[in-house]
Amino acid sequence: MGVEPGAVETREERTDEASAHDEASAHDEPVAERRGSRLDDWWGRVLSTPRRRTIWYWGGPILVTLLAAALRFWNLGNPQTLVFDETYYVKDAWTLLQNGYESSWPEGANDEFAAGDTDVFSDDPAYVVHPPLGKWMISLGMAAFGAGDAFWWRASTALAGTIAVFLMTVVARRLFASTILAVIAGLLFAVDGNAIVMSRVALLDNWVMFFALIGFWFVLLDRGRSARLLDERLESARASGREPHYGPALWARPWVVAAGVAFGAATAVKWSGLWFLAAFGLYLVIVDAVARRRAGVPFWLSASILKQGPVSFLLLVPAAAAVYLASWTGWLVTAGGYYRHWAEEAGNAATGWLSWVPLSLQSLWHYHEAAYGFHIGVHGEHQWQSNPLTWLVMMRPTNMHFAATDDGSGGCGGDTCWSSIIGIGNPFIWWAAAAACLYLVYRLVRYREWQVGAILVGLAAGYLPWLGYLDRTVFQFYSIAFEPFTVLGLVFVIGLVLGRRDDPYWRRERGVAIVVIYLAFVLAISAFFFPIWSGMPVTPTFRQLHFWLPSWS
Structure with missing residues (x-):
C-alpha cells in the first residue's frame, strides 16, 4: 500500500493535531458519562452465556440454602x-x-x-x-x-x-x-439468629412462618396470572362488541386455592395464622380492584367487592377451613382426646336449629371456646416475656437454654463453661430492617409500589394483631412468623442503595460498596453470635460480650 507525498508526519505532529481535534470536539458535544461499575463489567463477562446465567439463576439460591x-x-x-x-x-x-x-x-x-x-x-x-x-x-x-x-x-x-x-x-x-436481590434475601434469612434458633428448636412458630411464607408466594403467583387472565377476558369481550361494565368473575385461580391451603395450615399450627388468611384475603380484593381500574372497567370498585370478592372468598376460605378441620383428624377419629365426649354429657348438646351438628363437632367447638378463653387470659409473669411494641428492635430476646460446667470438662478452654440458646437476631439485620420497614410505610404513601404494599400486608398480618394483647405473656420469638417480611423490606431498600446497572458510575460504585461492606459486617456478626445461637460451650466472658443491650441479659 503506497503513501502519498506529503502524507508522512511525525508522531509529535499527529499528537498535536489529535489533541487539537479532541479539544474542539469537547466544546462541540458532551462526552458520554460512564455507566455502571467495574463489578458490573466483570459480572457481565461472567454471565456472558445462557448456560452461565442459568447456573446463577438456580445456583445462587441453592448456595444460600446449603x-x-x-x-x-x-x-x-x-x-x-x-x-x-x-x-x-x-x-x-x-x-x-x-x-x-x-x-x-x-x-x-x-x-x-x-x-x-x-x-x-x-x-x-x-x-x-x-x-x-x-x-x-x-x-x-x-x-x-x-x-x-x-x-x-x-x-x-x-x-x-x-x-x-x-x-x-x-x-x-x-x-x-x-436474582442478586433474591440471593441477598436468602442470605440474610439464612444467617439471622432468630431464624437459626427457631429452626433449631422444636417449637410451633417456625411452622407458622413456613406456611405463611408459602401462602404469600402463592398470592404473588396469582397476582400475575389473574392480571393476564383479566386482560384476556376483557379484550375478548371488547372484541365482540361488548363493553364489560363490571368485568368478568375469575374462577380459574388455582393459586388462590393453594394460598388458602397454606394459610389454613398456618392457622392449624397456631391461631395467629388466621391473620395471614384475613389480611391476604383483603389484599386479593384490593389487587383485583386496582387491576380492573387500570384495565378501564367502569365499575371497578363495586365489581371487585361484589362480583370478584365473593368468588375469591369461595376459592380461599373453604380450602383453609378444610385444611384446618383435617388437622384435627386424630382427635376426631379417636375416643381419648380432651373434651372429646363433652357434647355427649347430659345438658351439653346443642338444641334447636343446631341440633343436627354431629356431637363430635360440637365437642370440638367447645374445646375451641375453652382454648380461646385460656389464650386471652394468659397474664402471668415470665422472666423472658417481651412487650410486642419492642419486637421490631429486639429489646427482650428469649433465653431458651442455659447450662454450666465448672470442672474444666465443658470444652470451651476454661474451667468454667456456659452454653446457651438465645434467640437474639443479628442486630445488623434487625435494626436495619426495622428502619427499612418504617421507610416502606412512607414509600407506599409516596409511590404506591405494589411490592411495598405486598410486603407491608405480610408484616401487618404477622405483627399488628399482637399489639392488641400488650398485657399478655408473649415472647420475642413469636416474631419469626413475620420476619420474612421485615427481611424483604430490608432487601427492597438494599435494592435502592445498589441502584441500577445503567446508573452513573460514581453512584453505582458507591451503592455496590455500601452493600458489600454491609453484608460483610452481617456475616461477621453472625459468626460472632453463632455460638450462643447453637448451644456451643463458651467462657462466661465471651458470652457476656454478646449482650449489647442491658435487656438482653
Whole structure:
C-alpha cells in the first residue's frame, strides 16, 4: 500500500493535531458519562452465556440454602434435653403418633424422655391450647427414626427453616425481578439468629412462618396470572362488541386455592395464622380492584367487592377451613382426646336449629371456646416475656437454654463453661430492617409500589394483631412468623442503595460498596453470635460480650 507525498508526519505532529481535534470536539458535544461499575463489567463477562446465567439463576439460591442447612443442622442434637417449650410440643408430638391425641405425662418426665425412656406417658388426654398440625409436623422425624435422639425431635423443624430460605429467594425474585436481590434475601434469612434458633428448636412458630411464607408466594403467583387472565377476558369481550361494565368473575385461580391451603395450615399450627388468611384475603380484593381500574372497567370498585370478592372468598376460605378441620383428624377419629365426649354429657348438646351438628363437632367447638378463653387470659409473669411494641428492635430476646460446667470438662478452654440458646437476631439485620420497614410505610404513601404494599400486608398480618394483647405473656420469638417480611423490606431498600446497572458510575460504585461492606459486617456478626445461637460451650466472658443491650441479659 503506497503513501502519498506529503502524507508522512511525525508522531509529535499527529499528537498535536489529535489533541487539537479532541479539544474542539469537547466544546462541540458532551462526552458520554460512564455507566455502571467495574463489578458490573466483570459480572457481565461472567454471565456472558445462557448456560452461565442459568447456573446463577438456580445456583445462587441453592448456595444460600446449603449455607442455611449447615447452620441449622450442625450439631442439632445438642443439647440432649427438652429446650424451653419443647417440653410441651415434642412430647405432644410423640403422643400424637402413639395415641392420635395429645396425652398426659407424669411429673419429671422430661429427664426420662431425654434419657430415651419415651413411653412413660399415659392414655389420659392432655389439655392443649394450640391446634395439632405443628405437632404433627414436629413428629415426622420421630416417626421415621424414633424419639431417643434430640436430633430427630428437631429435624423436621430445621428442614422447614432451611426450605424457607429457598422460598425467600423465590419470593424475592418474584417481587424484585432480580436474582442478586433474591440471593441477598436468602442470605440474610439464612444467617439471622432468630431464624437459626427457631429452626433449631422444636417449637410451633417456625411452622407458622413456613406456611405463611408459602401462602404469600402463592398470592404473588396469582397476582400475575389473574392480571393476564383479566386482560384476556376483557379484550375478548371488547372484541365482540361488548363493553364489560363490571368485568368478568375469575374462577380459574388455582393459586388462590393453594394460598388458602397454606394459610389454613398456618392457622392449624397456631391461631395467629388466621391473620395471614384475613389480611391476604383483603389484599386479593384490593389487587383485583386496582387491576380492573387500570384495565378501564367502569365499575371497578363495586365489581371487585361484589362480583370478584365473593368468588375469591369461595376459592380461599373453604380450602383453609378444610385444611384446618383435617388437622384435627386424630382427635376426631379417636375416643381419648380432651373434651372429646363433652357434647355427649347430659345438658351439653346443642338444641334447636343446631341440633343436627354431629356431637363430635360440637365437642370440638367447645374445646375451641375453652382454648380461646385460656389464650386471652394468659397474664402471668415470665422472666423472658417481651412487650410486642419492642419486637421490631429486639429489646427482650428469649433465653431458651442455659447450662454450666465448672470442672474444666465443658470444652470451651476454661474451667468454667456456659452454653446457651438465645434467640437474639443479628442486630445488623434487625435494626436495619426495622428502619427499612418504617421507610416502606412512607414509600407506599409516596409511590404506591405494589411490592411495598405486598410486603407491608405480610408484616401487618404477622405483627399488628399482637399489639392488641400488650398485657399478655408473649415472647420475642413469636416474631419469626413475620420476619420474612421485615427481611424483604430490608432487601427492597438494599435494592435502592445498589441502584441500577445503567446508573452513573460514581453512584453505582458507591451503592455496590455500601452493600458489600454491609453484608460483610452481617456475616461477621453472625459468626460472632453463632455460638450462643447453637448451644456451643463458651467462657462466661465471651458470652457476656454478646449482650449489647442491658435487656438482653
